[in-house]
Amino acid sequence: MPGLLRGVARTAIVSGTATAVSNRVSRRQRGRWAEQERAQYATTAPPTSYTQQPPTPPPTPDMTDKIEQLKQLGDLKAQGVLTEAEFEQQKRRVLEA
Incomplete structure (x- = not known):
């Protein structure tokens, strides 16, 4: 044992x-x-794809561009290419953009 x-x-x-x-x-x-x-x-x-970036605002047209377009419209109206109604319509379009 x-x-x-x-x-x-x-x-x-x-x-x-x-x-x-x-x-x-x-x-x-x-x-x-x-x-x-x-x-x-x-x-x-850390991966950069996880960080959220704020959305970029849409580019606003520069005021000088609008003024230049309005001058061109005024010249076309003065030359008789545009009627008063066409001029007003195009002017509204430029100012609303």
Whole structure:
């Protein structure tokens, strides 16, 4: 019986030691992986596609462009190319744009 007890005790010790070593190795490996992930995410910049930029407003026509168009319309009316009604219609179109 003493030989049987000695064998059971030795098996229990070996098994317990193997479990403790395995658990320690697993914890160390998890720690290394976590450190690698932290280092990886610390060095990478966030993607720019996630940042939303405000929409750009449509370009407003410059007032000098409108004045130039009105002068051209006035010249066409003075030359007789445009009637009074056509001139007023085109003037409204230029001013509303």
